[in-house]
Amino acid sequence: MPGLLVSTTVNGDAIEFVCPQDETLLDSLRDRVGLTGVKEGCGTGDCGACSITLDGRLVCSCLVLGAEANGREIETVEGLADGDKLHPLQDKFIEYAALQCGICTPGFLIAAKALLDRNPNPTVEEIRYGLAGNLCRCTGYDKIVRAVQAAAKQMRKK
Amino acid sequence: MPQDTSYTDQNFKLVGTRPRRPDGVDKVTGRAKFGADATAPGQLVGLILRSPHAHAKIRKIDTSKAEKLAGVKAVVTSADLPDLTDGDRAMLDILENCMARGRALYDGHAVAAVAAINAQTARKALKLIKVDYKVLPHVTDVDEAMKPGAPIVQDWVFTTGVEPKPNKPSNISQRNEFGHGDVEAGFAQADVIVEKSYKTEQTHQGYIEPHACLASVRPDGSGELWVTTQGHFTFRNICSSLLGMDVAKLKVTASEIGGGFGGKTHVWMEPVALALSRKANRPVKVVMSRDEVFRATGPTCSTSIDVKIGVKKNGTITAATAELRYQNGPFPAIWGMLGAMTSFACYDLKNVKSVGYDVLCNRPKVTAYRAPSAPMAAFAVESTMTLVAAEIGMDPVDFRIKNAAKEGTLASYGPTYGPIGIGPTLAAVKNHPHMKAKLGKNQGRGMACGFWFNFGGQTCTDLNIGIDGTVTLTVGTVDVGGSRASLSIIAAEELGIPYDQVQANIADTASLGFNDMTEGSRGTFSSGMATIFAARNAIEVLRERAAQMWDIPVKAVVWENGEARATGKEHGNLPVLSLKEIAAKAPRTGGPIAGHNEVVADNAGVSFASHICDVEVDPETGGTKVIRYTVIQDAGKAIHPDYVEGQFQGGAAQGIGWALNEEYIYGEDGRLQNAGFLDYRIPVCSDLPFIDTEILEIPNPNHPYGVRGVGETSIVPPLAAIGNAVSDAVGVRLNHVPMSPPRILKALDEARGS
Structure with a gap:
């Protein structure tokens, strides 16, 4: 099977890559676009470490084919900061020690941003259910929830 | 209890503050490089073929078709990893676990590996390898494996620690006994004796980052290994020894590590990646799938444990015994021994005996999981402690305080304690507002204690x-x-x-x-x-x-x-x-x-914790939700309290998962049936409450700042704390972990007489 030429937008930049037809978008992003901030924890959509947004919608990139990205807009953790200024979620994750090993952090940041984009003032329960698609094995989620609360508060001030 | 504060009262300026971590920015921007994130010029993709059988003789492996496939650069089997261990059976076990040698010992055991120019080609090549298996009888349950007539996992293993020396091979690799005093005399003095048996199922560390490495071996015998590991120096020693390389000529770099919890203290596919690279003379990257991680790496033991505790009506324990049977996977290890050592470490006992058995089964090689072996022993002992307290009508915290170990106590596993934190953590439980909070319908409260040795090295x-x-x-x-x-x-x-x-x-x-x-x-x-x-x-x-x-x-x-x-x-x-x-x-x-x-760094300073837990049980479904949780643990001295709290919270969350949901489920065919995060369900954010923490600082006199390790003890009490809380909520005592909805519902139905 010949590879497919995919023209897509990643973090605002026009990107082209060629991928086999059966390759996941996760593998395309990691191996062809070089965005290794997108992590593979399971490959079956259960852990959320590969979370990205595709046309603004939160998805597991391991459940999307690279070919499906053609003509669409992708956001990954690498595009979260505004120039040299960290996104409030990134800043609060560090301040609140919301990461230990950090492998799940990119997925959590993308999922939390998607949550706050649609609900700028979530309750603790809304945060917990909003992030239930992302697994963290280190923190027990306590400091993650607190960091998201703090980031939401800061973002509402703007 | 008065505490020596001369260490912790030092006039610190920075110790005890909470600055931002130096690797923070890399980890929130995607820049941090983990095991799978490295690349090398000309790198190949390595994949591993695994046994579908729990126990089989490998008659023949035909790799000829795979080798001929365009794009395949190397295929290796055990023939490419010759035995260089010079009679060191423990090293040979490590090698055999990395690559089967004439027999497959568990579902998922590696039998061959390929390196190819891309993943598609490597996957095709795996399908072209033909393995001729003769399936053998298998055993996956620890109690079954101990019975006479059970299929023998290793015919060279004879039980050690028993007299007379056995003349037949056994699945029991060793027996170890700890304790002191006269337990029979102690039980004779008891007013009440409680005896109970428990089982815990096998769980996985569940680190989110699968094992990954990038190996590069040069024809001159030198090489490099980039790997996600908890110990790259140890990996270098083991890999160079197994591959016949000089230690100094293998450079191992530890990537950022995406969780380990003990599972990344052992080599799994790293020697295979090095062998592929050596054969292909190209860098080879091997990244495990989640299925491989579950089937072939690091779970902890499943166990079966009996506990007996005798007590006076005034609450003094007169004698305590435990027999602990720990399933080790197919290779002899020390997990039952550690379980026996930790079982009664929290208490000051005149007469105590614990016997640990290490048992082989056709399951993956067991490795360390955070305070390895202690949570299961604590589940059995701490459940029984609460039962005993109820029998004599004593508050479970007061009962523990009365019997708690203290400075000068002869520990059940041998040493005499210096300053320790079990008494202070129990006193903190007693005074904690959590203990006084009101409970609602179908809600209950439990508490339990935990111990871990800690290590210096x-x-x-x-x-x-x-x-x-x-x-x-x-x-x-x-x-x-x-x-x-x-x-x-x-x-x-x-x-x-x-x-x-x-x-x-x-x-x-x-x-x-x-x-x-x-x-x-x-x-x-x-x-x-x-x-x-x-x-x-x-x-x-x-x-x-x-x-x-x-x-x-x-x-x-x-x-x-x-x-x-x-x-x-x-x-x-x-x-x-x-x-x-x-x-x-x-x-x-x-x-x-x-x-x-x-x-x-000798004398790491033993660690104790006490946990309080509230649960709500749904009597219709058996579903259990943790609604409040408090961890109280001795840190010696907290250097960066955020990350101390993080260890307390993370260990508690893993314990909660173990207590309520997580388990390896094997079919009759000896195959693992739930090798993925959908069916092996670890706690998600909506499953848990905030986890409150209280850091106590009882200084370790062997460290200049009084520091004790803090990473592991937090996983020890949750199984029993939750079991005690479930019992308090709905009146049924679960003696089998995980306390999953079907098990709780079954216990409720039995209690309701249906």
């Missing part, structure tokens, strides 16, 4: 002062959860400089002396100790250089607040010299300024 640390006075701290213990921040705090504290003036790094094996792994809660304990000594050595050099700059004797120079100060009538008026000023002159005063330390 070999450590080697460098501290180099740059021309601008900034400090490069180089350690060899992998940072699994923020230790670079803690160690930077310690270096800055000793030198008297700001935290930001220190940059901590993890060195590769070519850049620093040997360090034991980050295991046994030793990272901040041992590297912290070596950092203190390295900094003090650097201060000696700084004083000498200042003396030289002033042209006065060294003994007239003191180091205070990050500055050299001249003392005495003669020199006291000299202006101080800052670290930066001394560093700037280093090229002309004797060259680079550095401190170095290598140490065996």
Whole structure:
């Protein structure tokens, strides 16, 4: 099977890559676009470490084919900061020690941003259910929830 | 209980503060490089073929078709990993676990591997390898494996620790007994005796990052390995030994590690990746799938445990015994022994005996999982403790306080305790507002205690002062959860400089002396100790250089607040010299300024915790939700409290998952049926409440700051705390972990008489 030429937008930049037809978008992003901030924890959509947004919608990139990205807009953790200024979620994750090993952090940041984009003032329960698609094995989620609360508060001030 | 606070009352400026971690920005921007994130020119993709059978003889492996496939650069089997272990059976076991040698010992056991130009080709090649298996009878249950007539997993294993020496092979690899006093006499004095049996299922560490490595072996016999590991120096020793390489010629670099919890203390596919690279003469990257991680790496033991405790009506324990049977996978190990050692460590007992059995089964090789072996023993003992308290009508906390170990107690596993934290954690439970909070319908409260030994081990640390006075701290213990921040705090504290003036790094094996792994809660304990000594050595050099700059004797120079100060009538008026000023002159005063330390950090200081837990049980479904949770643990001294709390919370969350949901489910065919995160369900954010923490500081007298390891003990109490809470909520006692909805519903139905 010949590879497919995919023209897509990643973090605002026009990107082209060629991928086999059966390759996941996760593998395309990691191996062809070089965005290794997108992590593979399971490959079956259960852990959320590969979370990205595709046309603004939160998805597991391991459940999307690279070919499906053609003509669409992708956001990954690498595009979260505004120039040299960290996104409030990134800043609060560090301040609140919301990461230990950090492998799940990119997925959590993308999922939390998607949550706050649609609900700028979530309750603790809304945060917990909003992030239930992302697994963290280190923190027990306590400091993650607190960091998201703090980031939401800061973002509402703007 | 009075506590020695001379260590913790030191006038610290930075220890105990919560600065931002040095690797934070990389980890929130996607820049941090984990195991699967490295690349090398010309790298190949390595994949591993695994046995679908729990136990089989491998008659033949035909790799010829795979080798002929275009794009395949190497195929390896055990023939490419010859036995160089020179009679060292433990090393041969490691090698055999990495690649089957004539027999498959569990579902998922590696039998062959390929390296190809891309993943598509490698996957095709795996399908072209033909393995001729003769399926053998298997055993996956620990109690079944101990029965006479059970299929024998290893025909060379004869039970040790029993008399007379057996003449037949057995699945019981060893028996170990601990304790003191006369338990029969003790039980004879008891007013009440409670005896109970328990089972716990096998769980996985569940680190989110699968095992991954990039191996590159050159034809001249040297090589490099980039790998996600808890201990790259140990990996180097083992890999070089198995591959027949010189230790110095294999450079191992630890990537950022995406969780380990003990599972990344062992080599799994790394020697295979090196063998593929050697054969192909190309770099080879091997990344496991989640299915492989579950089937073929590091779960903890399943267990079966009997506990018997005798007590006077006044609450004094007269005798306690436990028999603990731990399933080790197919290779002999020490997990049952550790379970027996930890089982009664919280208590001051006159008559105590614990017997541990290590048992082989056709399941994956068991490895360490956070305080390995202790949670299961604690589930059995702490459940029984609460039952005993109820039998004599005593409050379960008071009962534990009455029998708690203290300084001078002869521990059930042998040593006599120094200052310890079990009493203070229990006192804190007693006084905690959580204990007084009201409970609703179908809600219950439980508490339990936990113990872990902690470990010190070999450590080697460098501290180099740059021309601008900034400090490069180089350690060899992998940072699994923020230790670079803690160690930077310690270096800055000793030198008297700001935290930001220190940059901590993890060195590769070519850049620093040997360090034991980050295991046994030793990272901040041992590297912290070596950092203190390295900094003090650097201060000696700084004083000498200042003396030289002033042209006065060294003994007239003191180091205070990050500055050299001249003392005495003669020199006291000299202006101080800052670290930066001394560093700037280093090229002309004797060259680079550095401190170095290598140490065996003995006497890590034992660790105790007590947990309180509230649950709500749905009597219709058996579903259980943890609604409030409090961890109280002795940290000795908390260097960076955020990351101490994080260890408390993370361990509790893993324990909650183990208690309520997580288990390896094997079919009759001996195959693992739930090798994925959908069916092996670890707690998600919506499953848990906030996890409150209280850090106690009972100093470890063997550490300059009083530090104890904090990483592991937090996983020990939750199984029993939740079991006790479930019992309190709905009146049924679960003796089988996980307490999943079907098990709780079954117990409720039996209690309801349906």
